Amino acid sequence: MSERPIRVLVAKPGLDGHDRGAKVIAQALRDAGMEVIYTGLRQTPEQIVEAALQEDVQVVGLSILSGAHMHLFPAVVEGLRAQGADDILVVGGGIIPDEDIPLLKEAGIAEIFGPGTPTTEIIRFIREEVAKRTQKGEGKQ
Amino acid sequence: MFEKEKLESIRVSAKEYRERLEAQVKKRPERQAEFATDSGIEIKTLYTPEDIADLDYERDLGFPGSYPFTRGVQPNMYRGRLWTMRQYAGFGTAEETNARFRYLLEQGQTGLSVAFDLPTQIGYDSDHPLARGEVGKVGVAIDSLEDMETLFEGIPLDKVSTSMTINSPAAILLAMYIAVAEKQGVTPDKLNGTIQNDILKEYIARGTYIFPPGPSMRLITDVFAYCSKNVPNWNTISISGYHIREAGSTAVQEVAFTLADGIAYVQAAIDAGLNVDDFAPRLSFFFNAHLNFFEEIAKFRAARRLWAKIMKERFGAKNPRSWMLRFHTQTAGCSLTAQQPMVNIMRTAFEALSAVLGGTQSLHTNSYDEALALPSDESVLIALRTQQVIGYEIGVTDTVDPLGGSYYIESLTNEIEEKAMAYINKIDELGGAPEAIEFMQKEIKDSAYRYQMDIESGKKVVIGINKFQMEYEKPKNLLKVDPAVAERQTAKLQALKARRDNQKVKQVLNNLREAASTKENLMPLFIDAVKAYATLGEICDTLREVFGEYRQQIVF
Numbered sequence: 001m002s003e004r005p006i007r008v009l010v011a012k013p014g015l016d017g018h019d020r021g022a023k024v025i026a027q028a029l030r031d032a033g034m035e036v037i038y039t040g041l042r043q044t045p046e047q048i049v050e051a052a053l054q055e056d057v058q059v060v061g062l063s064i065l066s067g068a069h070m071h072l073f074p075a076v077v078e079g080l081r082a083q084g085a086d087d088i089l090v091v092g093g094g095i096i097p098d099e100d101i102p103l104l105k106e107a108g109i110a111e112i113f114g115p116g117t118p119t120t121e122i123i124r125f126i127r128e129e130v131a132k133r134t135q136k137g138e139g140k141q
Numbered sequence: 142m143f144e145k146e147k148l149e150s151i152r153v154s155a156k157e158y159r160e161r162l163e164a165q166v167k168k169r170p171e172r173q174a175e176f177a178t179d180s181g182i183e184i185k186t187l188y189t190p191e192d193i194a195d196l197d198y199e200r201d202l203g204f205p206g207s208y209p210f211t212r213g214v215q216p217n218m219y220r221g222r223l224w225t226m227r228q229y230a231g232f233g234t235a236e237e238t239n240a241r242f243r244y245l246l247e248q249g250q251t252g253l254s255v256a257f258d259l260p261t262q263i264g265y266d267s268d269h270p271l272a273r274g275e276v277g278k279v280g281v282a283i284d285s286l287e288d289m290e291t292l293f294e295g296i297p298l299d300k301v302s303t304s305m306t307i308n309s310p311a312a313i314l315l316a317m318y319i320a321v322a323e324k325q326g327v328t329p330d331k332l333n334g335t336i337q338n339d340i341l342k343e344y345i346a347r348g349t350y351i352f353p354p355g356p357s358m359r360l361i362t363d364v365f366a367y368c369s370k371n372v373p374n375w376n377t378i379s380i381s382g383y384h385i386r387e388a389g390s391t392a393v394q395e396v397a398f399t400l401a402d403g404i405a406y407v408q409a410a411i412d413a414g415l416n417v418d419d420f421a422p423r424l425s426f427f428f429n430a431h432l433n434f435f436e437e438i439a440k441f442r443a444a445r446r447l448w449a450k451i452m453k454e455r456f457g458a459k460n461p462r463s464w465m466l467r468f469h470t471q472t473a474g475c476s477l478t479a480q481q482p483m484v485n486i487m488r489t490a491f492e493a494l495s496a497v498l499g500g501t502q503s504l505h506t507n508s509y510d511e512a513l514a515l516p517s518d519e520s521v522l523i524a525l526r527t528q529q530v531i532g533y534e535i536g537v538t539d540t541v542d543p544l545g546g547s548y549y550i551e552s553l554t555n556e557i558e559e560k561a562m563a564y565i566n567k568i569d570e571l572g573g574a575p576e577a578i579e580f581m582q583k584e585i586k587d588s589a590y591r592y593q594m595d596i597e598s599g600k601k602v603v604i605g606i607n608k609f610q611m612e613y614e615k616p617k618n619l620l621k622v623d624p625a626v627a628e629r630q631t632a633k634l635q636a637l638k639a640r641r642d643n644q645k646v647k648q649v650l651n652n653l654r655e656a657a658s659t660k661e662n663l664m665p666l667f668i669d670a671v672k673a674y675a676t677l678g679e680i681c682d683t684l685r686e687v688f689g690e691y692r693q694q695i696v697f
Contacts, residue, residue: 068273097619
């Protein structure tokens with residue numbers, strides 16, 4: 001198994017401009033040794049899917065605070081699937097009401113990280129999930 | 142402030158005190174190795190006259206209502222009138238928000254503050270593809286004058302003051318407000334209120350920009366010029382540090398970057414041919430009230446003194462009203478926790494108290510459930526009641542600037558002013574705020590990261606996050622925006638487009654397109670356009686054709 005660093009796309013779907021969280025997470029992941037690309041604001045699901053493929057990432061982290069997550073998060077997962085990239089881990093964060101979380105997980109978002117989550121918890125989750133997926137991928141070959 | 146001999150004697154006894162202190166600390170170490178404010182200003186064990194030995198009362202503090210306004214902008218402050226209690230509100234349709242406004246006015250709120258949804262803030266109609274999922278979510282959806290009429294239905298616009306958090310399309314929403322007032326029989330000179338209209342902090346921290354800096358600054362100076370003649374009591378801009386702080390800046394950076402933005406607006410207006418004293422009295426500011434209590438109070442005082450100096454010395458303003466920094470405050474949204482949310486009521490109360498002790502002109506207190514959702518009727522009521530307790534029950538409003546003269550507060554005020562000025566000099570070297578957007582973004586990002594790491598290391602305590610965690614009850618009755626808002630707005634738009642005089646709309650938009658490429662003041666054209674029921678999206682698209690759109694540099 002190669003030791004190449006985990007590649008992550010941190011993305012801001014929708015119109016909301018609050019990217020403090022996205023930037024803090026991006027920097028924390030980078031400090032944890034991952035390669036991180038940040039999309040900037042106002043990305044459509046299509047743009048995020050395209051960037052994920054182009055950058056060949058293993059993880060997409062979505063951040064949204066405007067309440068448009070039920071529309072935008074699943075659209076990213078669907079877009080990735082349509083491109084055959086359903087091996088990419090998709091996680092999300094922001095102001096997400098509890099009752100929406102099971103629905104988002106059903107739609108293929110692996111985990112939702114709410115306010116107050118330590119960055120260490122997100123790093124651990126990503127490492128574990130990517131390791132699982134890599135093993136599964138190798139098993140298939 | 143102190144006689145030389147007295148100061149010398151204090152120095153001697155302070156030396157003795159420090160020896161005793163050292164012995165004590167050696168025996169019993171303090172809780173922390175070092176103490177510092179959120180801005181990293183070192184906090185000493187004790188402040189004495191030594192720390193403000195150079196303070197000159199008349200030069201540095203003066204009297205409230207007089208230069209340099211350190212102690213406040215009015216001679217008697219809250220003994221005359223309390224601050225305006227103004228809760229930011231808006232969600233769903235204009236009908237729903239109108240109901241919330243009436244509820245808040247009935248509960249004793251004294252001013253309105255409109256939150257618009259993101260499509261409105263970025264100049265898209267509710268049926269635009271990019272508006273999907275966003276309509277009515279973080280504020281009210283306004284597509285045309287029709288929605289604005291509904292929003293203020295039954296609210297006499299000559300009796301309330303209205304603040305609108307709108308930036309890139311601020312001039313257009315102000316045009317709608319003027320048009321609604323006209324229908325109520327209220328002339329523009331009777332209108333009171335504020336538009337945020339602060340595009341620079343949108344580029345820096347908040348993100349709802351549309352056009353590039355050049356044309357955006359022109360729209361702002363058009364508003365300055367138009368209002369100075371026609372809407373004289375309107376605050377034409379609210380130069381905002383709030384969002385810079387929410388994005389993670391320190392208190393010092395908040396003051397520095399906000400005033401640097403202010404300098405850029407004043408310069409732009411002067412460059413556009415305006416006389417500084419014709420528009421400067423209507424500039425207003427908007428700050429954050431964060432948790433570090435004394436630093437926040439000192440921050441407000443330092444900002445006031447620094448702005449007065451800038452206006453008088455740098456821009457040569459002659460009218461004392463041009464020197465005054467009048468400001469709105471909102472408590473820090475980013476200090477709220479989703480965990481044990483009732484604790485947020487206390488955080489908000491202390492933050493609000495710092496704003497009052499710092500001399501704010503109006504105040505929004507956050508609701509305890511805002512780390513989870515938009516506030517409910519119940520939580521917003523507690524937030525308003527918090528202000529009323531401060532205003533009516535605890536006696537802090539009975540004298541002006543009660544902390545003035547405190548060795549600590551005055552020393553902190555000096556330090557914040559000095560450090561903010563150093564940043565402003567740096568921004569000047571970079572060519573002013575519009576040229577320093579990426580510099581400011583990087584400074585903010587670094588501070589935000591440091592803050593988060595301090596929480597994760599336990600250096601900074603957040604109750605419920607890294608200390609005193611426990612199981613807690615989640616608030617019920619969280620506000621949920623009806624997902625059918627988008628469909629209702631789309632249906633309204635279709636009906637409007639079928640009903641209005643489309644020939645007329647075409648004509649007003651053509652006039653606007655032509656004027657936009659000249660130097661003509663666009664305010665009268667916006668008023669014509671909204672009265673013809675051209676939609677916000679149509680008007681902004683017309684401007685996009687002429688001005689182009691801003692592309693963000695990614696600073697990370």
